[in-house]
Amino acid sequence: MKSYFIQTFGCAMNQADSEKIHMILLQSGLMKAKDISTADLVVFNTCSVRQKGEDRVFGFMREVSDQAKYNNRPKPVIGITGCMVRKTGMNQSYLSTDTERKRAKKIELLETKDGIFNADDKLFPRSPLIDFVLRIEEVKYIPLILSHITGTSIGKEHSFDDYLKVKQHWESKASAPIIIQTGCDNYCSFCIVPYTRGKEISRPHDEIIREVEEVARSGIKEITLVGQNVNSYGKQFVEKKLWNTEKSSWNEWIGESPFRKLLNDIDGINGIERIRFTSSNPHDMTQDILDAHFDLQHTCPYLHFALQSGSNEMLKRMNRKHTYEDFKRQVDYLRSKDPLFSISTDIIVGFSGETEAMFQDTLRAFRECEFDFAFNARYSVRKGTLAEKMYPDDIPDSVKAERWHILNDTLLENITKRNQMMIGREEEVLISGKKDESFYGRTRNFKEVFFEAPEDLQEGDAVHVQITELDRYVLRGKFISKR
Template identity: 30%
Template sequence: MFEVATTKVHDEARQGEAYAPFDNDPNLYQRRFYIESYGCQMNFSDSEIVASILSAEGFGATRNFEEADLILLNTCSIREKAEQTVRKRLTEFRKLKKGRPSTLIGVLGCMAERLKSKFLEEEKLVDIVVGPDAYRTLPQLIAEADGGQKGVNVLLSRDETYADISPIRLNSNGITAFVSIMRGCNNMCSFCVVPFTRGRERSRNVQSILKECQDLFDAGYKEVTLLGQNVDSYYFVPDETAVDNTIPGDPAIKPGVVNFARLLELVALISPDLRVRFSTSHPKDITDEVLHTMAKYENICKYIHLPLQSGSTRMLQLMNRSYTREWYMSKVERIREILPGCGISSDIIAGFCTETEEDHRDTLDMMEFARYDMSYMFFYSERPGTLAQRRYEDDIPLEIKKRRLQEIVEVQNRLSLESNLKDLGKTFKVLIEAESKKSKEHWMGRSGENKVIVFPKGSSNYKPGDYVHVKVSECTQATLLGELV
């Protein structure tokens, strides 16, 4: 789909230390697994589901792949570079397997669904291949691989949401967590492979979402991010025949539709001390109801990731994005009207099929209009199986793609710095997440607008998970610097 990673605006943001279930006691588990995740937040969330399934089968997690009995790569097909990285890692793991033949190697996720035959037959790199909707079958597939057979299941599902599985938080700071609310995507963007690797949209049971969020809060987590390929499409109708289909925290609610705005509200009502974020929004689906719900509750963070992809209406039509340049601009204006000061970020593609210099300038102009706080920026690379691959020629030379991408990056770098400069002298409520990567004498946290803020610990007794107020005194393009108020 795209190529070249974004410039990282949030240079202090990080995955966090891995907490339990890592345990060094060799007698505690029958076997150990190691898992690496690539791509979107949904993949990292899926890895936590996989960890839960494996834990129930007697597997313990390890940080060291050299001691693992089962090595898993949870993969992404969005960019060619991600696929190249995965292939390189698989080659490294196969060398390890030569010395430990009993070690099993598996590929999960989007690449598993798309490239199963290559992995199994042509390259003989893996023992297990499991698609995003087939993780429940992992124990069976592992047993098949133990017996010398290839374990394969890449079937897509119309109803799998893993709603009843409590994820094990593998890479968590103990403060923030991802909660998957839906799977799949119905938006057939011509550049995107997701509908073909993750299937159709289906929304998770609202009761299970609220229970997971409540359990996280009870365990000390202070922030949840609701995840979906398009969260604004969340639409759940409770089962009218269920014995108990009331919604936790709101027993007056009987069977009826719960849309994304209502779900946001229900999660926010768990506690005012639980911050709520979400990702990702499709511009065509984010409603005024969602925006007004965000404005109503202080603990719903005022930040929206609103992918643009291109500022040219002609390009948006070729991308099958279902909106025009002018429509997108009106959506940004509406966000600014209802949520003054709301942070907005974006995804941008340079060099899509037939893109002209005028189309490219439209994108740069749109960036100036929207004033994004940060963006994920890529140049287009054709992905097999997508509508664009079947319909259009990838006709923009690589050197032009790279030049246009660099111009986009330069504009965003300036916009990010200008956005941070506007925050000088302001005071923000910050959730402390961890120590700064650069100094153990400083804390790192984020504002509700999703800006990273670093500040000295001083003589305070604050700890990760505490809310503090920080006055911004300096900034870089990526980070706000301040002092405790």
């Protein structure tokens, strides 16, 4: 086994997790394949927010395998990790004989007592093409699993740290995601994350600071702090009574929250010019975190936090701990300080019991909050969630589709209106790539801008650009100078 390819689906957390897998595979002596079709190992880092996302993974798997057949190559080893996986394990075929079983070493630390011998993750019966599945929290065992599958020693099996400590291989020269927290204690009724990732755990403050210093030394100017609930970062480090999760805790925090302290310290690191974080939870938001956007020098005027529904009744059913009013107060505060402050969110339409009136509440929220972007999902049942056990999936697909289209049309109106506000402005753009003749990158408020410029510019350069036009939904600009 020489080369690997990682196909990532889903959110920033998964992107950052894939960077951890990259690092382990590179350190185990494998090389990154240029193309999925030439790889000996393909890892799918999956998202299970929607059924469609899961279906795509199986589609990709079939394609990869068919292509190998067509090219007369052996089928690559296929592994699945991320949110679709509940138990680390290998395909039965690797465990069929006693000799095989003896050769495979038992991983004592895995939660399941059978260690990697287990082949009972529910994904295996869904496709014979899967060679192994891996809980992302157990990523350090990937060389051990590969060694067993290939029958040769791959990497040093026990030389890797636990999940939160595993270093990432920063793929981009412009921006590095840094995982600061994983897991979730919120149990929103539709969501599988608390079951796949377990309880919320934060990385130690000093360890994160050291990693950000390393990013700065490598010349990368932007970092994104990533976790399921970044704004409750460090809640395990403070007295329980201080973290009031029973009711909306926004602006009830007295003193400096652990996440704000982290932001303060990162702000002082030489070379880091942009600080972003995702994803935040409205009910864990504190005043000092909102203020960090304006008080600190390098935090960017952009926030992603999930509303999910504009109806308070629906939010209760979803087991969310905030109301629409909580959320809206935060939006109003941020935009009152900076009208160009960008806000994006996540919404689910067609959740169990969603009436037309509830949907209209969501639509009203969309109009009132004027999101710069939103990830709108049609509800699909995720196995093992509270919603699967408690609520019927009773909204017809046609109604879900209709509501989803209405919401998307409103979103496009919002995007157009918000992007128009950028026209005529001179903005700093951090270049993240080049497509055809145009460079592209993001402004501090996370707007993507395309522009033409001299050839010697590169990914990671900061430049000044005059925003000149809105081409449908895309901002275009004129290059002014390199910073």
